[in-house]
Amino acid sequence: MSTPGLALxxxxxxxxFGQIKAVNNIDLSMSGGEILGLLGPNGSGKxxxxxxxxxxxxxxxxxxxxxxIEVQKDPVGVxxxxxxxxxxxxxxxxxxxxxxxxxxxxxxxxxxxxxxxxISPFLDGLELKGHENELISGYSQxxxxxxxxTAALLHRPRILVLDEALNGLDPRSAKLVKDLCKRLASExxxxxFSTHVLEIAEALCDKVAIMYHGSILANxxxxxxRQTAGLPGSTLxxxxxxxxxxxxxxxxxxxxxx
Amino acid sequence: MNLRKIYAIAVALAKSQLRASRSGSSRFSLFRxxxxxxxxxxxxxxxxxGVGYVFVTFLSVGSPSFTAQATSYLEQAxxxxxxxxxxxxxxxxxxxxxxxxxxxxxxxxxxxxxxxQSDYVLGSAISVSxxxxxxxxxxxxxxxxxxxxxxxxxxxxxxxxxxxxxxFIGGVLVEIVRAAVNRVSSAFSGRIRRGAGLIRLVVIVSIxxxxxxxLNPNLLLTHxxxxxxxxxxxxxxxxxxxxxxxxxxxxxxxxxxxxFAPLSVLFAGALVWVAVRVRSRYWSPVPTAVTVTSSExxxxxxxLARLGLTQAETAIVRKDLKGATRRRELLTFFSVPIVLVxxxxxxxxxxxxxxxxxxxxxxxxxxxxxxxxxPCIFGVMxxxxxxxxxxxxxxxxxxxxxxxxxxxxxxxVFALFFALGATLAVSIYFALLSGMGTTTYLEDLxxxxxxAVEEVCIGLGFGASHPDFQERPRPRYVDxxxxxxxxxxxxxxxxxxxxxxxLARDIIETIPGASFPIxxxxxxxxxxxxxxSIIFYRWATRSTxxxxxxxxx
Numbered sequence: 001m002s003t004p005g006l007a008l009x010x011x012x013x014x015x016x017f018g019q020i021k022a023v024n025n026i027d028l029s030m031s032g033g034e035i036l037g038l039l040g041p042n043g044s045g046k047x048x049x050x051x052x053x054x055x056x057x058x059x060x061x062x063x064x065x066x067x068x069i070e071v072q073k074d075p076v077g078v079x080x081x082x083x084x085x086x087x088x089x090x091x092x093x094x095x096x097x098x099x100x101x102x103x104x105x106x107x108x109x110x111x112x113x114x115x116x117x118x119i120s121p122f123l124d125g126l127e128l129k130g131h132e133n134e135l136i137s138g139y140s141q142x143x144x145x146x147x148x149x150t151a152a153l154l155h156r157p158r159i160l161v162l163d164e165a166l167n168g169l170d171p172r173s174a175k176l177v178k179d180l181c182k183r184l185a186s187e188x189x190x191x192x193f194s195t196h197v198l199e200i201a202e203a204l205c206d207k208v209a210i211m212y213h214g215s216i217l218a219n220x221x222x223x224x225x226r227q228t229a230g231l232p233g234s235t236l237x238x239x240x241x242x243x244x245x246x247x248x249x250x251x252x253x254x255x256x257x258x
Numbered sequence: 259m260n261l262r263k264i265y266a267i268a269v270a271l272a273k274s275q276l277r278a279s280r281s282g283s284s285r286f287s288l289f290r291x292x293x294x295x296x297x298x299x300x301x302x303x304x305x306x307x308g309v310g311y312v313f314v315t316f317l318s319v320g321s322p323s324f325t326a327q328a329t330s331y332l333e334q335a336x337x338x339x340x341x342x343x344x345x346x347x348x349x350x351x352x353x354x355x356x357x358x359x360x361x362x363x364x365x366x367x368x369x370x371x372x373x374x375q376s377d378y379v380l381g382s383a384i385s386v387s388x389x390x391x392x393x394x395x396x397x398x399x400x401x402x403x404x405x406x407x408x409x410x411x412x413x414x415x416x417x418x419x420x421x422x423x424x425x426f427i428g429g430v431l432v433e434i435v436r437a438a439v440n441r442v443s444s445a446f447s448g449r450i451r452r453g454a455g456l457i458r459l460v461v462i463v464s465i466x467x468x469x470x471x472x473l474n475p476n477l478l479l480t481h482x483x484x485x486x487x488x489x490x491x492x493x494x495x496x497x498x499x500x501x502x503x504x505x506x507x508x509x510x511x512x513x514x515x516x517x518f519a520p521l522s523v524l525f526a527g528a529l530v531w532v533a534v535r536v537r538s539r540y541w542s543p544v545p546t547a548v549t550v551t552s553s554e555x556x557x558x559x560x561x562l563a564r565l566g567l568t569q570a571e572t573a574i575v576r577k578d579l580k581g582a583t584r585r586r587e588l589l590t591f592f593s594v595p596i597v598l599v600x601x602x603x604x605x606x607x608x609x610x611x612x613x614x615x616x617x618x619x620x621x622x623x624x625x626x627x628x629x630x631x632x633p634c635i636f637g638v639m640x641x642x643x644x645x646x647x648x649x650x651x652x653x654x655x656x657x658x659x660x661x662x663x664x665x666x667x668x669x670x671v672f673a674l675f676f677a678l679g680a681t682l683a684v685s686i687y688f689a690l691l692s693g694m695g696t697t698t699y700l701e702d703l704x705x706x707x708x709x710a711v712e713e714v715c716i717g718l719g720f721g722a723s724h725p726d727f728q729e730r731p732r733p734r735y736v737d738x739x740x741x742x743x744x745x746x747x748x749x750x751x752x753x754x755x756x757x758x759x760x761l762a763r764d765i766i767e768t769i770p771g772a773s774f775p776i777x778x779x780x781x782x783x784x785x786x787x788x789x790x791s792i793i794f795y796r797w798a799t800r801s802t803x804x805x806x807x808x809x810x811x
Contacts, residue, residue: 051809054657056653056656056657056808056809057808057809058807058808076659076660076661077659079657079658079659080659084657086653086657090649090650090651090652090653090654091651091654092577092581092651092654093651094580094581094584094585095577095580095581096550096551098555099550099577099580102555102557102573103573103576103577104658105557106569106570106572106573107569107570107573107658107659107660108658108659109569109570112557112558112559115557116555116556116557119555132555133549133550133551133552134548134549134550135548135550135584137548138548
């Protein structure tokens with residue numbers, strides 16, 4: 001049973017791969033219009049959490065509800081309302097960018113007469129115009145990322161799940177996506193956003209959850225995290241390093257530079 | 259030319275091939291090291307030598323005429339071996355190497371390393387020859403003991419050396435085609451837009467068909483025994499020069515040995531030169547921007563929707579159809595019916611394996627076989643790869659609002675489109691070729707279509723339950739073990755049972771005055787096909803639901 005008013009609610013979520021506990025009994029919740037940043041080093045469980053939210057992975061225990069729909073019971077229903085950008089988009093490289101977006105439009109049952117007007121602004125804004133009829137196999141990493149972002153936004157999702165979505169984007173496109181996220185959030189779309197780049201999280205997110213070894217170590221606004229870490233006035237990087245216990249790198253730097 | 263670099267490249271490519279082909283073994287397992295191929299070859303050699311030894315024991319109790327006959331057969335076999343080895347290596351190479359994605363084949367690295375093109379070509383050709391040397395080892399093994407026993411030991415040694423040259427020739431041929439096909443893949447960049455995909459498809463399939471047909475061991479085995487009587491035209495075919503040299507050794511014809519043995523080596527050298535030229539000129543080190551169309555985007559509802567498919571199913575079918583014509587690694591599969599048709603046609607036209615009977619029924623059987631065989635092989639193959647060919651991009655399907663049943667239906671429509679299309683085309687072609695009567699044609703078409711449907715369902719079952727989404731260094735689409743079970747254990751037996759009514763008709767009609775009840779065929783085949791199809795489609799449904807329940811790739 002999900003809590004009314006919450007766009008996303010995950011309770012006691014756990015997932016193991018063999019002996020490795022990828023996600024360990026975490027709770028997450030988001031309200032409409034909120035941007036929640038999921039921070040953590042590589043292997044901390046961010047991607048696994050996002051995949052469980054989307055219904056791609058089955059949790060070993062716990063429940064997830066997206067807009068009141070239980071993921072385990074109706075994964076297709078959840079996918080219908082979520083826009084997801086994976087960490088490394090695996091696209092159909094034998095299709096052109098436009099064909100891929102047309103394919104995605106079919107899958108989300110976007111009416112034929114609306115497609116062109118939905119796709120065009122993305123092609124223009126993300127500077128894909130002129131490349132839309134080329135095979136994706138010839139695209140750069142950044143162009144593939146732009147196509148994946150467009151594909152996630154085309155059906156006007158009610159919730160966005162972006163896993164390192166700014167990877168490989170040029171500064172202009174990254175700024176555009178960040179501004180777009182803010183705009184969508186201001187219109188009520190909740191966004192779950194994972195990143196390694198703490199400056200992005202600081203600039204974009206209303207709340208931040210710090211994951212480490214599959215657990216959430218801290219969750220709240222950046223001001224609340226500073227309080228938790230006992231570092232008022234410090235940067236998010238300092239807070240992150242303090243909370244994850246990976247703060248003192250001077251010894252490693254000395255060793256590497258010697 | 260740098261021998262150390264050639265060796266390093268050959269070892270790296272052999273490792274790349276081995277480690278992609280074998281799973282489940284530990285990091286230090288013997289089967290992950292190139293030496294394992296040598297061990298396998300040695301076992302094959304010794305096993306085949308054991309067969310040869312058994313043969314020799316029969317010789318020892320046989321009559322002198324039996325021994326003379328055996329000597330003649332052995333000499334013929336030794337002559338044939340150098341000619342068929344390149345064909346075997348080439349066909350294996352085409353099937354397994356041409357599918358290799360260039361980004362995973364360790365072939366691009368050399369573009370930015372200080373390596374000469376000739377070093378790479380030689381290293382790669384050696385690696386391919388080594389990878390597919392099993393037939394070579396078995397052929398040498400089975401002949402060695404009889405050759406020694408019959409006093410042909412030195413002749414065998416000469417044959418072994420010339421076969422080794424042939425093995426290398428096979429590897430170099432694969433290199434040439436690989437570079438040529440890559441050229442076709444990238445040649446249209448920015449130059450030709452509309453129709454480029456179709457031209458590429460036609461060119462690649464033509465290359466595959468021409469090489470596979472003319473290096474087909476079945477055809478070579480049929481014709482080589484005749485060539486000793488006529489140097490012309492066979493003496494003009496370089497692939498036969500090794501065989502002419504072996505024949506010269508056996509018959510003591512010094513001139514033939516002196517001419518053809520060096521010619522065979524020179525031919526290998528010439529092929530290396532061509533391979534280096536082709537690669538230097540045409541190899542594209544980076545993915546190229548290929549523009550497919552320049553027309554304005556005009557989204558529309560597909561005609562497939564009128565067949566009752568959902569929007570998602572339609573989208574998957576259209577996507578797979580585009581992939582079938584654009585993905586180089588899939589083209590070898592889609593060239594299969596063409597290769598089979600050409601081979602069967604040559605068999606019929608050249609009258610391989612016997613003549614036509616007075617009643618013409620043998621000819622009927624010859625045409626019936628491809629009409630049933632093509633839908634069997636093609637149907638089961640296209641359906642079985644339909645899941646694995648998603649490769650890593652299968653992740654897209656996991657993230658989209660599409661149900662497993664919709665995915666399976668789309669895959670079934672895709673496979674049926676090709677299998678039934680091939681059945682229709684092949685049946686019309688062979689009916690025209692043989693002058694088959696209308697009733698016989700309709701019977702064959704019906705049974706062929708039944709075979710196509712049931713084999714598609716079998717393929718879907720295996721494809722959904724044992725898919726292989728890995729891409730490096732070459733995609734396999736279905737777990738190789740289960741692929742073998744599918745083809746040998748299920749597809750062929752099902753074909754056999756379904757074909758019984760047709761073959762029974764062919765046999766009965768050889769009896770003068772006997773006729774076969776027509777209605778029987780129209781009833782038996784569809785009923786049997788429906789039962790088989792339902793069983794395997796249900797299995798495919800369960801397997802797809804299980805597959806799509808969680809992303810485990």
